[in-house]
């Protein structure tokens with residue numbers, strides 16, 4: 773049986789077994805390597821993607837669960853809009869160390885900012901769902917706060 777869904781705006785179909793982790797389909801079938809394998813157990817957030825606009829852990833999401841849904845990976849999310857701002861802020865601040873966690877974190881923070889989170893405490897809470905083994909969270913959080921505050925000062929800021 774195959775499962776049809778949308779990835780970054782394109783219709784895709786996978787014949788992988790029902791319980792194949794979405795992360796494996798993204799990386800191995802669709803060659804979208806931005807979503808990372810960290811723990812594989814739904815604990816670290818390195819594999820975070822959006823499904824129908826909400827953050828999910830793709831290592832812990834079976835293929836069948838995304839049938840008919842829209843998946844957005846970091847590759848598309850940071851092309852423009854809030855995602856591009858988050859990416860630039862992380863790079864400008866040299867926020868990461870090894871960088872392994874950053875794609876999942878960029879997805880998480882872009883969603884958090886797009887849903888209206890603007891202050892440090894709110895963003896820190898969102899960030900708490902993604903681990904950084906290098907301990908770079910303070911720089912990552914500072915970059916996110918800078919983006920959120922910049923948007924807060926602009927009228928017509930997108931709030932999804």
Ligand code: FES
Nearest residue numbers: 810811815817831
């Ligand atoms: S790799 Fe998915 S949560 Fe760690």
Ligand code: FES
Nearest residue numbers: 869871904905906
């Ligand atoms: S920068 Fe290395 S895991 Fe976060």
